[in-house]
Structures are given as C-alpha cells and as structure tokens.
Amino acid sequence: MAKKTVVIGFMGTQLDSGLGAGRWAKWRPTVSLVQHEDRLIDRIELLYSKKYQSLADLLVKDIANVSPETQVNLVTAEVADPWDFGEMYAAIYDWARTYPFDPENEQYWVHITTGTHVAQICMFLMVESRQIPGVLLQTSPPRKQTQGEAGEMTLIDLDLSRYDSLAQRFSQAKDEAIEFLKSGIATRNARFNRLIEEIERVAVRSKAPILFTGPTGAGKSHLARRMFELKKARHQIEGEFVEVNCATLRGDGAASTLFGHKKGAFTGAAADRAGLLRAAHQGVLFLDELGELGLDEQAMLLKAVEEKRFYPMGSDKEVTSDFQLIVGTNRDLRVDVAEGRFREDLFARINLWSYTLPGLAQRPEDIEPNVDHMLARSSSEIGRNVRFNAEARAAYLLFAKSNEAPWSGNFRDLAASVTRLATLAEGGRISVEQVQAEVSRLQWLWQHAGGDAAALVDDAVDLADVLTASQLEQLDCFDRLQLECVVRICRQSRTLSEAGRRLFDKSRTQKAVVNDADRLRKYLHKFGLNWDALNR
Structure with a gap:
C-alpha cells in the first residue's frame, strides 16, 4: 500500500493572496501543490496567522475546488515577529513535538517556497535535524504564465549520507584545516595529532577562551595565530590578531596597555589611549604568560571577558570590546591558584578549553x-x-x-x-x-x-588518560607520584628498552643479567598498562 503524501508549509500572505476571480490567472504556490495531475496530495498542514483568516479560508475552498481529495488542516502559528529567528524556530519546534508523525504510512514534504526567509531557514533546520521526518519541497512558477498552470515541483532530500562526494568534501575541508594549523608539517606523533584535531574543531565552533599550557618555545603563540587565520579565512571574525606578553607588563603600564587610559590618569599619561583589548574588538586577543599578570589586572580582565565591557584607567565611562581570548602560559596555573598568585574565578573562566602542548x-x-x-x-x-x-x-x-x-x-x-x-x-x-x-x-x-x-622538560601527566576512575581511587599518593614519573619517561622515550634504561639507570649496573624492558613491562602490568597504550 502506497504511503499518503502530506505537505507541511506556511501560507504565503503575498504569493497566495488574491480574492477576486482574477486570482486564478496568477500562480499561487499553495494552490499549485494540488494542480499537478500526476501527484496526489492527501493532506496539507497549513501554518498561518489568524489575522489572515479570510485568506486561509479562501485557500481551503480553492484547494477543495481543484482537488476534493486533499484535506487541509489550518494550523495557527502566532509569531509576534516573523523575522525573529528564536521566536519562529520555537513556534515550529513546539508544533513538531506534538504532531503525530507516522513515517510508516505517510511521507512528508516540507514546502519552503512561502513564509519569511527566517521561516524557510527554520523549516530547513527542522528537516535537517530530523525533527520533521521528511524532505524539502521547492515549488516555482511556470515559465509562461497561463491560467491553471501548476509550475514546477522539486523534492530535496537532506540525507547527506547519500551524497558521498559532499561528505568527502566536508572531510577534505576538515583535513585542510588541520594541516593549516600544523603549518603543513606532516607531524607523526599520535598524541599531538589528536590534540590538533580537537583544537581544529574548537577553533571553528567556539568563541570561548582557550588556554594553552606548555614550555617556552612549544608553539603556543604560533598555534594561536594559526587559529586566528583559520577563523578569519572562514569569515568567522572580522577584527585583528592582537598579541601581548604579560611578562613585559608592570605597574600602571600593565592596566594602561591592556585596558587603555584617559589623559592625566597617571604621571606620563599625556593623551588618551585605547588599549589592546579594544584593538582586539571582533578579533582574537592572545595573552602570553598570563600568569605574570597582577591580581588587579586579572580582576579587570575577568570582567572584560565575561561582560565584554570595562573601565579604562582614569575613566568613569565603560567601553566595550567583543573578542575571543586565547591564553598561553608555561606555568601550572592550578598551583598559582592554590598559592594565591592567580584568581580562581579567572582560571575557571579561561579553563573551558585547556590544552597542554608537548615540548x-x-x-x-x-x-x-x-x-x-x-x-x-x-x-x-x-x-x-x-x-x-x-x-x-x-x-x-x-x-x-x-x-x-x-x-x-x-x-x-x-x-x-x-x-x-x-x-x-x-x-x-x-x-x-x-x-x-x-x-x-x-x-x-x-x-x-x-x-x-x-629534567628540563615540563610535561604534565594526567593519569586519568590511562587509568579508570576506580583505579585512580585505589592509588596511594606514593604510587600515584611514582606512576606519573614512569608514564612521563615512557612518553619521552622512543622504545620500551630506552625508557627502561632511563628508569633503572643505577640499579641495572648491579645486575648480572640486564633486562630493563622486562622490568618496566612488569611494573606497568601491575596497573593494567602496556607500552602501546601509553604511546597511542
């Protein structure tokens, strides 16, 4: 048994309009749905506003005149501002949630020719996300207008899995973005490559602050700039990349450099200064060595990041700046927070996306x-x-x-x-x-x-990457510290034997038979670990 065809769409207050007999001489999208002799529309779910009730009633009569077999359900969709995306999407979403879809017995065509552009976009999103289990229906007028002409009808299936070439293009775009972040260098370290893959996703999807921790020269500044250039190339930001090393900022100069000042705010302030936060408006602000910034400046920065506004020095008038913050540091800010050198609230704000770059x-x-x-x-x-x-x-x-x-x-x-x-x-x-x-x-x-x-390398180890939560709970402090050191040495070494030589560099000289790799393998086995798992 063939499925019934159900069309879902908005009434067009302009395209569907017309009250006199002359209305039949024009192409009306909703009426045209039932003018195709080779396609039977069993039901139309027609969304409309009650202030256009008379037009809606007339459309029901005209559709019945052309196709008596077609049932028309008028669905009220009262939206105060049809150009408000949030309001329009909520109205369609709420209707779809309660609608008794029956995909086994009915096929759904979502008509996107009528309604505001916002309504059409919302319909597209509802179909693409499968909130409405159907396909898009695009209608268009005939090339030569004649009375009763149905025009053209095109169905668009948004199941992208059917379009291999398109899926491959999306994959290619992702690969190109990852290569861009790596400056085209064919890096081979698996951990680093996984890190860059996640950073690529964050770079193109998020405007939240990002924290890069790692030793000096590990590439924090370079990666921040590449992220900016990637977002710029995709038209996600309009402003500039502004970089400042917080270790060079001292006293009044720190707040002035970042937040600006009014003339006369302090000795030497001979003219107004905008500050780097305002220079980064609609762009990216990279603050390197943030841990060197004073506590007062940290408090001002927190307000600027959360509220996008702040007071320049010596000013009683707030200014605004909307920027994405990327932070770099070679210090463990968790330690600085514990010792009172870094604000806990600021650390929490910048720690949504946190990455440790390996040396x-x-x-x-x-x-x-x-x-x-x-x-x-x-x-x-x-x-x-x-x-x-x-x-x-x-x-x-x-x-x-x-x-x-x-x-x-x-x-x-x-x-x-x-x-x-x-x-x-x-x-x-x-x-x-x-x-x-x-x-x-x-x-x-x-x-x-x-x-x-x-000893020159600061390579933090998080045992949560290699052990389960229950395993971590059972570790003594001594075992935890020892295992962190062993994991660090393993990740720094090219082979199991090399790691064993480094870990047993003294005791190995006292053994008649030296088997560093076997000793290390047995130690790791105690915790359910192996060499391959640590170096994936």
Whole structure:
C-alpha cells in the first residue's frame, strides 16, 4: 500500500493572496501543490496567522475546488515577529513535538517556497535535524504564465549520507584545516595529532577562551595565530590578531596597555589611549604568560571577558570590546591558584578549553619533518636551495632525537639551529663537519642546566588518560607520584628498552643479567598498562 503524501508549509500572505476571480490567472504556490495531475496530495498542514483568516479560508475552498481529495488542516502559528529567528524556530519546534508523525504510512514534504526567509531557514533546520521526518519541497512558477498552470515541483532530500562526494568534501575541508594549523608539517606523533584535531574543531565552533599550557618555545603563540587565520579565512571574525606578553607588563603600564587610559590618569599619561583589548574588538586577543599578570589586572580582565565591557584607567565611562581570548602560559596555573598568585574565578573562566602542548623532546618522531620544514623556510629566506648530504642528515637527526638533546628552548632552539646550518652551508650542502660543530654549539647552549635532560622538560601527566576512575581511587599518593614519573619517561622515550634504561639507570649496573624492558613491562602490568597504550 502506497504511503499518503502530506505537505507541511506556511501560507504565503503575498504569493497566495488574491480574492477576486482574477486570482486564478496568477500562480499561487499553495494552490499549485494540488494542480499537478500526476501527484496526489492527501493532506496539507497549513501554518498561518489568524489575522489572515479570510485568506486561509479562501485557500481551503480553492484547494477543495481543484482537488476534493486533499484535506487541509489550518494550523495557527502566532509569531509576534516573523523575522525573529528564536521566536519562529520555537513556534515550529513546539508544533513538531506534538504532531503525530507516522513515517510508516505517510511521507512528508516540507514546502519552503512561502513564509519569511527566517521561516524557510527554520523549516530547513527542522528537516535537517530530523525533527520533521521528511524532505524539502521547492515549488516555482511556470515559465509562461497561463491560467491553471501548476509550475514546477522539486523534492530535496537532506540525507547527506547519500551524497558521498559532499561528505568527502566536508572531510577534505576538515583535513585542510588541520594541516593549516600544523603549518603543513606532516607531524607523526599520535598524541599531538589528536590534540590538533580537537583544537581544529574548537577553533571553528567556539568563541570561548582557550588556554594553552606548555614550555617556552612549544608553539603556543604560533598555534594561536594559526587559529586566528583559520577563523578569519572562514569569515568567522572580522577584527585583528592582537598579541601581548604579560611578562613585559608592570605597574600602571600593565592596566594602561591592556585596558587603555584617559589623559592625566597617571604621571606620563599625556593623551588618551585605547588599549589592546579594544584593538582586539571582533578579533582574537592572545595573552602570553598570563600568569605574570597582577591580581588587579586579572580582576579587570575577568570582567572584560565575561561582560565584554570595562573601565579604562582614569575613566568613569565603560567601553566595550567583543573578542575571543586565547591564553598561553608555561606555568601550572592550578598551583598559582592554590598559592594565591592567580584568581580562581579567572582560571575557571579561561579553563573551558585547556590544552597542554608537548615540548619538542616529547615528540622525537616530529623532529625530522620540522627540520625539513624549517630548512625549506631558511632556504627561501636566504635565497638559495640548501640541503643536507646523507651522512650529515643522519648524524644531525641521530643527535636531535637522542637523550642528549633536551631542546629546552623547543622549536626556538630547533629553528635557530637549522638557520645556522643553512647560513653556513657551502655550495648549498650541509656537511658532517658542520653538523658536528652545530652539535657542539647546542651542547654548550644546554650545558648550564646539567643533570638529566628530561629534567628540563615540563610535561604534565594526567593519569586519568590511562587509568579508570576506580583505579585512580585505589592509588596511594606514593604510587600515584611514582606512576606519573614512569608514564612521563615512557612518553619521552622512543622504545620500551630506552625508557627502561632511563628508569633503572643505577640499579641495572648491579645486575648480572640486564633486562630493563622486562622490568618496566612488569611494573606497568601491575596497573593494567602496556607500552602501546601509553604511546597511542
């Protein structure tokens, strides 16, 4: 048995209008629904406002005249402002929630030719979200108007799963955005790639504050700017990218730089100043090293983020600025909150999206693609093509990925190193001798820190990533701290054996048979963990 066809739509107060006999000489969208001889419309659910009752009654009569088999239900939809999206969507949504849809026996066509543009958009969203289980129906007048002509009727199915090419295009756009955030560098570290994938989703969907924590040179500022450029390319923001290092702000200058001031607000304030928060209006404000900002400025910033308004120094008149805040810090703000150096309410406000960027030493597999990227950039800057010879490349990467290279300055150290190599390369080739000299320079650079290179790296470990809640509850403080250290070393190491050598560096010398990997494997097994799980 064929399903009944039900059309849902708004009455068109303009297109459907007409009272005299001449109305039959014009194309009326709602009436045209029943003028197609090859398509029977069993029922029409016609939404309308009661102030147009006479027109609605006339349409019911005209439809009955053309198609007596078609039932018309008049549905009152009283909307004070038909151009108000929230009000219109609520009216349609409330009606759809109580309507007795019967998809097994009826098919639903949602007519989007009539009604305000807002109503049409709301209908589209209701179908796309399956709140109305149907397809869109678009009608259009005949090319040559003649009496009784039905015009054209087109059905649009919004089931995107049927359109493989469109789904592939959406996937491609996402991949392109992720590559953009990574500056086109083919990073291989699985944890970092998952991190960037989530940041991409947040970048294009959210305007809430974002907190980047990580060691100096880990790329916080660079990633913030790439997020801004991605949003700008998608026309999600109109303003500029404004960056400030809070560690450089002191005294009255801090509040003045951020919030502006009125002339005469303090000694030296010779003229009005707008401030960087206002400069970031409709754009992105990146505050690096936010933990260095004073408590008074933190309180002012909290108000500006929450209310989009604040008082410039020396002014009794509020100003407004609507910006997205991205924050960077190499400090653990949770510790600063506990010790009273950072406001708890501000931390809660900026901590909706919080990400810890790993240092370069935690991503040894990403060193090679970053070296290639930086070498290509250096070649462009100096105006000549520069490459490693095979032996030099192998020697440099062997050192760069080893425990001897802490990369305490992270990507800043790596960029400076590659720049030196490219600049000094004779004939566009980096030799083994140059690499040896560069390695000596880097060792001298990092010599002041002393001790284990891993101590230079601040790589926070959250055991909730690898253990269940019940497992965490059963851990003693001692076991928790020990396991955090073990997980950190495992993530810093390339192999299970390397991690074992680092963890058992003293006791291994006292054993007749050394099996660092087996000792570490057994320790992890106590907690239901394994090497692969820690390095996914």
